[in-house]
Amino acid sequence: MLLSGANDTxxxxxxxxxxxxxxxxxxxxxxxxxxxTALGGALLGLxxxxxxxxxxxxxxxxxxxxSATAAAAQEPDAALVDDVLAELTxxxxxxxxxxxxxxxxxxxxxxxxxxxxAHREALGDEAPTSAPTGGxxxxxxxxxxxxxxxxxxxxxxxxxxxxxxxxxxxxxxRLLASMSAGVAQQLATLPQxxxxxxxx
Amino acid sequence: xxxxxxxxTTLRAEHAALYVYGTLGAQTSRSxxxxxxxxxSSAYAAHRAxxxxxxxxxxxxxxxxxxxxxxxxxxxxxxxxxxxxxxxxELERGCARTYAWLVANTVGERRRWxxxxxxxxxxxxLVFRGTPEMLPGADEYTDR
Numbered sequence: 001m002l003l004s005g006a007n008d009t010x011x012x013x014x015x016x017x018x019x020x021x022x023x024x025x026x027x028x029x030x031x032x033x034x035x036x037t038a039l040g041g042a043l044l045g046l047x048x049x050x051x052x053x054x055x056x057x058x059x060x061x062x063x064x065x066x067s068a069t070a071a072a073a074q075e076p077d078a079a080l081v082d083d084v085l086a087e088l089t090x091x092x093x094x095x096x097x098x099x100x101x102x103x104x105x106x107x108x109x110x111x112x113x114x115x116x117x118a119h120r121e122a123l124g125d126e127a128p129t130s131a132p133t134g135g136x137x138x139x140x141x142x143x144x145x146x147x148x149x150x151x152x153x154x155x156x157x158x159x160x161x162x163x164x165x166x167x168x169x170x171x172x173x174r175l176l177a178s179m180s181a182g183v184a185q186q187l188a189t190l191p192q193x194x195x196x197x198x199x200x
Numbered sequence: 201x202x203x204x205x206x207x208x209t210t211l212r213a214e215h216a217a218l219y220v221y222g223t224l225g226a227q228t229s230r231s232x233x234x235x236x237x238x239x240x241s242s243a244y245a246a247h248r249a250x251x252x253x254x255x256x257x258x259x260x261x262x263x264x265x266x267x268x269x270x271x272x273x274x275x276x277x278x279x280x281x282x283x284x285x286x287x288x289x290e291l292e293r294g295c296a297r298t299y300a301w302l303v304a305n306t307v308g309e310r311r312r313w314x315x316x317x318x319x320x321x322x323x324x325x326l327v328f329r330g331t332p333e334m335l336p337g338a339d340e341y342t343d344r
Binding site: 111114115118119122157161164165170171173174175177178179180181182184185186188189 | 296300301303304305307308309311312314315316318319321322323325326332333334335336337338341
């Protein structure tokens with residue numbers, strides 16, 4: 001069997017896909033104006049759609065009342081989102097640096113930079129609109145920079161899936177998996193470096 | 201929603217995808233449009249394998265897999281390679297949305313598998329001349 005585990009579900013949101021046609025699946029977006037409201041939106045979605053939490057809640061925490069409960073429920077995914085944003089920020093710097101210093105890769109690296117910036121914004125990060133400064137200079141040569149770019153983006157694609165699996169909120173899991181798919185599309189269009197030793 | 205419900209919904213979507221791809225294959229000439237024919241054939245095979253996995257998974261959970269409908273809605277205008285490509289692209293976008301939905305409604309290894317299927321659908325969109333998106337399968341985030 002492909003999959004194993006208990007007969008449980010994620011804390012998903014949104015309408016069911018149309019079975020008669022692989023059509024649109026309208027799903028309520030996370031109302032992310034800030035990182036915290038992004039997570040709050042995910043959790044609100046969970047309650048509003050009546051889905052069960054996908055995992056048992058963490059142990060008892062200090063505090064009483066609705067706000068304490070919400071904060072406690074939010075905490076596990078808040079740490080996860082911090083990790084995701086750190087990764088996306090690092091990638092934004094790398095891709096901006098490649099776009100700046102490697103003329104041959106300006107277009108694909110710029111597209112990746114836009115992608116990571118959009119992903120940060122989807123998570124509620126107030127990503128700067130101007131190009132980051134102070135990022136590390138990429139390795140010299142188009143192929144070397146391309147290899148680094150591919151390696152880091154492939155790593156990010158895998159990590160986003162891992163984070164999606166780890167997320168408690170189904171809505172957040174969906175967003176992270178979608179980010180992974182966005183990276184996969186860009187990787188599919190990224191040029192291949194010449195084999196080592198072939199010269200360029 | 202139970203895992204079985206979520207998998208059944210996804211299976212119904214794969215039944216629909218297979219039906220439509222079968223129709224697209226019938227509209228594509230192997231000799232005149234070999235690249236498109238290969239792309240459609242490859243997509244059909246991938247979706248068939250995915251359908252079979254879903255059937256096995258649902259059966260393994262003790263449920264009866266949802267049956268395919270007798271027919272599905274297919275656009276009338278499929279007489280050109282461009283129309284076939286456009287329909288295949290829309291189909292993959294629909295599959296990406298479906299698997300993104302499955303991600304939200306499963307956990308653990310099922311969720312990982314759904315995320316992989318979402319990645320595959322997103323990349324296959326490019327084969328049918330789709331352009332990279334910011335958030336495949338969850339594009340409402342980019343519409344805000």
